[in-house]
Amino acid sequence: MPEMLKTLLTVLLAGILTDNYVLAKTTGICPFLGVSKKFQQAAGMGIAVIFVMLCATAVTWPIYEYLLKEFELTYLRTIVFILVIAALVQFVEIILKRFIPSLYKSLGVYLPLITTNCAVLGIAEENIDTARDFLTSMSASLGVGLGFLLAMILFAGVRSRIENCPSPKPVRGLPITLIAASIVAMAFLGFNGVVQNLFA
Amino acid sequence: MKQNKLSILLRGIIAENPVLILVLGTCPALAVSTSIVSAVSMGIAATLVLIGSNVVISLLRKVIPDSVRIPCYIVVIAAFVTAVQMLMQAYLEPIYDLLGRWLSLIVVNCIVLGRAEMFARKNKPLDSALDGLGMGLGFTVALLAMALVREVFGSGTVLSGLAAFGVEAIKIPFIYDIRIPILAQAPGGFLIFGIMIAVMNKITEKKGGVKRKSFSCDGCPSAHLCTKTSCSEITELASDASEAAEQIKEAEIAEKKEVEENA
Numbered sequence: 093m094p095e096m097l098k099t100l101l102t103v104l105l106a107g108i109l110t111d112n113y114v115l116a117k118t119t120g121i122c123p124f125l126g127v128s129k130k131f132q133q134a135a136g137m138g139i140a141v142i143f144v145m146l147c148a149t150a151v152t153w154p155i156y157e158y159l160l161k162e163f164e165l166t167y168l169r170t171i172v173f174i175l176v177i178a179a180l181v182q183f184v185e186i187i188l189k190r191f192i193p194s195l196y197k198s199l200g201v202y203l204p205l206i207t208t209n210c211a212v213l214g215i216a217e218e219n220i221d222t223a224r225d226f227l228t229s230m231s232a233s234l235g236v237g238l239g240f241l242l243a244m245i246l247f248a249g250v251r252s253r254i255e256n257c258p259s260p261k262p263v264r265g266l267p268i269t270l271i272a273a274s275i276v277a278m279a280f281l282g283f284n285g286v287v288q289n290l291f292a
Numbered sequence: 293m294k295q296n297k298l299s300i301l302l303r304g305i306i307a308e309n310p311v312l313i314l315v316l317g318t319c320p321a322l323a324v325s326t327s328i329v330s331a332v333s334m335g336i337a338a339t340l341v342l343i344g345s346n347v348v349i350s351l352l353r354k355v356i357p358d359s360v361r362i363p364c365y366i367v368v369i370a371a372f373v374t375a376v377q378m379l380m381q382a383y384l385e386p387i388y389d390l391l392g393r394w395l396s397l398i399v400v401n402c403i404v405l406g407r408a409e410m411f412a413r414k415n416k417p418l419d420s421a422l423d424g425l426g427m428g429l430g431f432t433v434a435l436l437a438m439a440l441v442r443e444v445f446g447s448g449t450v451l452s453g454l455a456a457f458g459v460e461a462i463k464i465p466f467i468y469d470i471r472i473p474i475l476a477q478a479p480g481g482f483l484i485f486g487i488m489i490a491v492m493n494k495i496t497e498k499k500g501g502v503k504r505k506s507f508s509c510d511g512c513p514s515a516h517l518c519t520k521t522s523c524s525e526i527t528e529l530a531s532d533a534s535e536a537a538e539q540i541k542e543a544e545i546a547e548k549k550e551v552e553e554n555a
Contacts, residue, residue: 125318171367221393
């Protein structure tokens with residue numbers, strides 16, 4: 093297998109399984125807890141996040157590489173990235189509303205919530221920190237996005253069961269949800285080392 | 293409305309603790325509470341950003357137009373985060389490396405944006421500074437409490453991560469041998485956080501319970517960004533679901549009673 097493809101697949105699978113942003117790195121917990129009550133909402137949020145993550149990486153990577161690095165403004169990274177992501181989310185919303193109303197109807201609700209999703213800024217920064225090239229960055233973003241979607245969908249299933257179970261009063265609501273999340277996260281620990289050894 | 297200065301400060305620490313009561317800033321709370329040192333330094337960094345951004349936003353509260361206030365707040369917050377980041381990199385590099393990406397992720401920490409939105413834009417600079425300090429301290433205290441449990445029982449040590457300053461981690465004699473490593477990992481974070489909130493619920497139960505906002509849309513500082521209908525739709529859907537669940541439960545209980553009576 094060519095070296096390039098190997099790298100791409102490794103970062104993709106690592107994002108989905110071993111370094112799952114939600115369950116292994118505890119990033120993007122707000123939407124994970126807030127929008128996972130129903131399967132459909134969870135899936136919608138997950139797809140919207142994948143979409144924004146890919147767009148964000150496609151925009152922030154060139155900006156960092158060709159603008160900030162060129163003019164030695166790398167310390168402005170955080171400010172520029174968050175502004176780009178905020179603008180991008182608005183932009184995507186407007187475009188979807190105008191051209192693909194059906195998709196907007198199903199995703200539109202979740203788009204504004206994504207600005208403050210730390211997974212999006214997190215992956216943009218990780219791509220820069222680990223000095224990935226453009227293709228690898230895109231692959232990593234897709235992996236992290238898919239990992240987010242997977243976590244959301246799995247947890248929506250778990251949660252619909254919890255909601256119907258009588259639990260002791262103090263743990264009802266948020267605490268029991270977090271404890272369930274802990275068990276789902278434990279399951280993901282089982283993937284440790286799988287991806288690294290897959291192509292070795 | 294005139295508020296007592298002391299009550300503004302104390303509110304953030306206990307009654308409106310941002311992590312344990314308002315359930316904001318969960319991501320960094322879970323991620324950096326693996327050791328006491330990282331928890332406290334994250335708390336201090338967030339407190340500095342909170343005070344700075346609260347004061348500036350409060351000073352600019354009559355200048356910033358309402359319709360574009362969120363982007364403006366984000367710029368102010370990002371500026372302070374960058375400043376804190378640079379200061380830490382210059383003077384406390386080991387800590388900077390320890391916190392890593394979480395330092396720049398303070399930008400998207402709901403607590404900072406939430407306080408700007410809920411408090412600083414309606415209050416005077418001094419009050420806002422106190423509010424920022426209180427909320428920051430509340431964040432630090434909550435992180436420290438989680439880190440104490442996670443580091444002591446997860447790693448069996450205290451004060452790890454200060455090796456660069458010549459302070460060695462102290463191994464706690466007995467606990468080190470029976471430590472539970474999973475507590476220091478992500479699942480342990482979820483578990484400890486869940487248990488802590490449950491304990492808070494139990495403690496405050498007698499006082500009428502915590503009035504915690506639902507952690508879907510109401511608790512989110514960017515909730516107003518969504519069109520109001522869509523947001524209420526989500527909450528409605530959620531409440532519908534829980535109502536339905538309760539009805540099912542009640543029906544089940546009624547059934548059980550009937551069965552018992554018949555027997």
